[in-house]
Amino acid sequence: MGELKNCPSCGEFFNYTGLREVCNNCAMNEEKLYETVYRFLRKRENRAATVERIVEATGVEESLLHKWVRKNRLQPAMFPNLGYPCDNCGKITQSGKLCIKCSDELKSGLRQFDAAKEFREKVSQQETGTYYSDSKKK
Structure with missing residues:
Protein backbone atom coordinates (compact mmCIF):
# COMPACT_ATOMS: atom_id res chain seq x y z
CA MET A 1 0.00 0.00 0.00
CA PRO A 85 25.32 17.39 -11.93
CA CYS A 86 27.62 15.87 -9.32
CA ASP A 87 25.88 15.76 -5.93
CA ASN A 88 28.89 17.46 -4.32
CA CYS A 89 30.25 20.14 -6.68
CA GLY A 90 27.67 20.37 -9.49
CA LYS A 91 30.11 19.50 -12.29
CA ILE A 92 28.48 17.39 -15.02
CA THR A 93 29.11 13.66 -14.68
CA GLN A 94 27.79 10.63 -16.54
CA SER A 95 27.80 7.94 -13.87
CA GLY A 96 27.43 7.62 -10.13
CA LYS A 97 26.50 10.41 -7.78
CA LEU A 98 29.92 12.09 -7.71
CA CYS A 99 32.23 13.30 -10.48
CA ILE A 100 35.67 11.70 -10.77
CA LYS A 101 37.42 14.56 -8.95
CA CYS A 102 35.05 14.47 -5.95
CA SER A 103 35.20 10.67 -5.88
CA ASP A 104 39.02 10.75 -5.85
CA GLU A 105 39.03 13.37 -3.07
CA LEU A 106 36.65 11.23 -1.02
CA LYS A 107 38.79 8.12 -1.52
CA SER A 108 41.93 10.06 -0.56
CA GLY A 109 40.26 11.32 2.61
CA LEU A 110 39.19 7.79 3.52
CA ARG A 111 42.73 6.49 2.98
CA GLN A 112 44.09 9.25 5.25
CA PHE A 113 41.47 8.43 7.89
CA ASP A 114 42.37 4.72 7.77
CA ALA A 115 46.09 5.49 8.06
CA ALA A 116 45.48 7.77 11.05
CA LYS A 117 43.27 5.11 12.68
CA GLU A 118 45.97 2.45 12.23
CA PHE A 119 48.56 4.82 13.70
CA ARG A 120 46.37 5.54 16.75
CA GLU A 121 45.83 1.80 17.27
CA LYS A 122 49.58 1.09 17.14
CA VAL A 123 50.30 3.89 19.62
CA SER A 124 47.63 2.66 22.04
CA GLN A 125 49.01 -0.91 21.83
CA GLN A 126 52.51 0.31 22.61
CA GLU A 127 51.29 2.31 25.61
CA THR A 128 49.58 -0.72 27.15
CA GLY A 129 52.59 -3.01 26.70
CA THR A 130 54.29 -4.68 29.68
CA TYR A 131 57.80 -3.65 30.58
CA TYR A 132 60.24 -5.96 32.39
CA SER A 133 63.19 -4.78 34.34
CA ASP A 134 66.37 -6.69 34.85
CA SER A 135 66.71 -7.27 38.57
CA LYS A 136 70.23 -8.64 38.24
CA LYS A 137 72.51 -5.66 38.03
CA LYS A 138 76.20 -6.08 37.72
Whole structure:
Protein backbone atom coordinates (compact mmCIF):
# COMPACT_ATOMS: atom_id res chain seq x y z
CA MET A 1 0.00 0.00 0.00
CA GLY A 2 1.28 3.45 -0.86
CA GLU A 3 1.33 6.68 1.05
CA LEU A 4 -0.33 9.98 0.22
CA LYS A 5 2.11 12.61 -1.05
CA ASN A 6 2.03 15.93 -2.85
CA CYS A 7 3.27 15.88 -6.44
CA PRO A 8 6.45 17.98 -6.63
CA SER A 9 5.45 19.23 -10.10
CA CYS A 10 1.81 20.27 -9.71
CA GLY A 11 1.17 20.05 -5.97
CA GLU A 12 -1.76 17.62 -6.24
CA PHE A 13 -2.12 14.67 -3.88
CA PHE A 14 -1.31 11.23 -5.27
CA ASN A 15 -0.80 7.70 -4.00
CA TYR A 16 2.98 7.25 -3.83
CA THR A 17 3.96 3.60 -4.31
CA GLY A 18 7.68 4.11 -4.90
CA LEU A 19 7.48 3.71 -8.67
CA ARG A 20 7.09 7.38 -9.61
CA GLU A 21 7.89 10.61 -7.81
CA VAL A 22 5.01 12.47 -9.54
CA CYS A 23 1.27 12.02 -10.00
CA ASN A 24 -0.18 10.19 -13.00
CA ASN A 25 -0.98 13.40 -14.94
CA CYS A 26 2.54 14.76 -14.52
CA ALA A 27 4.00 11.34 -15.35
CA MET A 28 2.05 11.32 -18.63
CA ASN A 29 3.25 14.87 -19.40
CA GLU A 30 6.85 13.85 -18.63
CA GLU A 31 6.48 10.86 -20.95
CA LYS A 32 5.29 13.13 -23.79
CA LEU A 33 8.26 15.42 -23.19
CA TYR A 34 10.59 12.42 -23.16
CA GLU A 35 9.24 11.33 -26.54
CA THR A 36 9.87 14.85 -27.90
CA VAL A 37 13.46 14.82 -26.63
CA TYR A 38 14.10 11.29 -27.87
CA ARG A 39 12.76 12.14 -31.36
CA PHE A 40 15.06 15.17 -31.39
CA LEU A 41 18.10 13.13 -30.35
CA ARG A 42 17.43 10.29 -32.78
CA LYS A 43 18.32 12.58 -35.68
CA ARG A 44 21.97 12.02 -36.53
CA GLU A 45 22.87 15.72 -36.47
CA ASN A 46 21.46 16.09 -32.92
CA ARG A 47 23.11 13.11 -31.22
CA ALA A 48 26.00 15.21 -29.94
CA ALA A 49 23.72 18.02 -28.72
CA THR A 50 24.45 19.52 -25.32
CA VAL A 51 21.87 19.83 -22.58
CA GLU A 52 21.55 23.55 -23.31
CA ARG A 53 20.89 22.89 -27.01
CA ILE A 54 18.25 20.25 -26.20
CA VAL A 55 16.50 22.63 -23.79
CA GLU A 56 16.56 25.36 -26.43
CA ALA A 57 15.23 23.11 -29.21
CA THR A 58 12.59 21.15 -27.27
CA GLY A 59 11.59 23.43 -24.39
CA VAL A 60 12.09 20.61 -21.87
CA GLU A 61 13.45 21.61 -18.46
CA GLU A 62 17.11 20.86 -17.77
CA SER A 63 16.21 19.06 -14.53
CA LEU A 64 14.08 16.55 -16.48
CA LEU A 65 16.98 15.82 -18.83
CA HIS A 66 19.27 15.24 -15.85
CA LYS A 67 16.65 12.96 -14.29
CA TRP A 68 16.39 10.86 -17.46
CA VAL A 69 20.16 10.55 -17.83
CA ARG A 70 20.51 9.61 -14.14
CA LYS A 71 17.86 6.90 -14.62
CA ASN A 72 19.55 5.71 -17.86
CA ARG A 73 16.57 6.55 -20.04
CA LEU A 74 18.95 8.73 -22.07
CA GLN A 75 22.29 6.98 -22.13
CA PRO A 76 25.54 8.94 -22.40
CA ALA A 77 27.00 6.11 -24.49
CA MET A 78 24.52 6.98 -27.25
CA PHE A 79 24.45 10.74 -26.57
CA PRO A 80 27.97 11.68 -25.39
CA ASN A 81 27.28 15.29 -24.31
CA LEU A 82 24.58 14.37 -21.81
CA GLY A 83 25.11 14.11 -18.09
CA TYR A 84 23.84 15.33 -14.75
CA PRO A 85 25.32 17.39 -11.93
CA CYS A 86 27.62 15.87 -9.32
CA ASP A 87 25.88 15.76 -5.93
CA ASN A 88 28.89 17.46 -4.32
CA CYS A 89 30.25 20.14 -6.68
CA GLY A 90 27.67 20.37 -9.49
CA LYS A 91 30.11 19.50 -12.29
CA ILE A 92 28.48 17.39 -15.02
CA THR A 93 29.11 13.66 -14.68
CA GLN A 94 27.79 10.63 -16.54
CA SER A 95 27.80 7.94 -13.87
CA GLY A 96 27.43 7.62 -10.13
CA LYS A 97 26.50 10.41 -7.78
CA LEU A 98 29.92 12.09 -7.71
CA CYS A 99 32.23 13.30 -10.48
CA ILE A 100 35.67 11.70 -10.77
CA LYS A 101 37.42 14.56 -8.95
CA CYS A 102 35.05 14.47 -5.95
CA SER A 103 35.20 10.67 -5.88
CA ASP A 104 39.02 10.75 -5.85
CA GLU A 105 39.03 13.37 -3.07
CA LEU A 106 36.65 11.23 -1.02
CA LYS A 107 38.79 8.12 -1.52
CA SER A 108 41.93 10.06 -0.56
CA GLY A 109 40.26 11.32 2.61
CA LEU A 110 39.19 7.79 3.52
CA ARG A 111 42.73 6.49 2.98
CA GLN A 112 44.09 9.25 5.25
CA PHE A 113 41.47 8.43 7.89
CA ASP A 114 42.37 4.72 7.77
CA ALA A 115 46.09 5.49 8.06
CA ALA A 116 45.48 7.77 11.05
CA LYS A 117 43.27 5.11 12.68
CA GLU A 118 45.97 2.45 12.23
CA PHE A 119 48.56 4.82 13.70
CA ARG A 120 46.37 5.54 16.75
CA GLU A 121 45.83 1.80 17.27
CA LYS A 122 49.58 1.09 17.14
CA VAL A 123 50.30 3.89 19.62
CA SER A 124 47.63 2.66 22.04
CA GLN A 125 49.01 -0.91 21.83
CA GLN A 126 52.51 0.31 22.61
CA GLU A 127 51.29 2.31 25.61
CA THR A 128 49.58 -0.72 27.15
CA GLY A 129 52.59 -3.01 26.70
CA THR A 130 54.29 -4.68 29.68
CA TYR A 131 57.80 -3.65 30.58
CA TYR A 132 60.24 -5.96 32.39
CA SER A 133 63.19 -4.78 34.34
CA ASP A 134 66.37 -6.69 34.85
CA SER A 135 66.71 -7.27 38.57
CA LYS A 136 70.23 -8.64 38.24
CA LYS A 137 72.51 -5.66 38.03
CA LYS A 138 76.20 -6.08 37.72
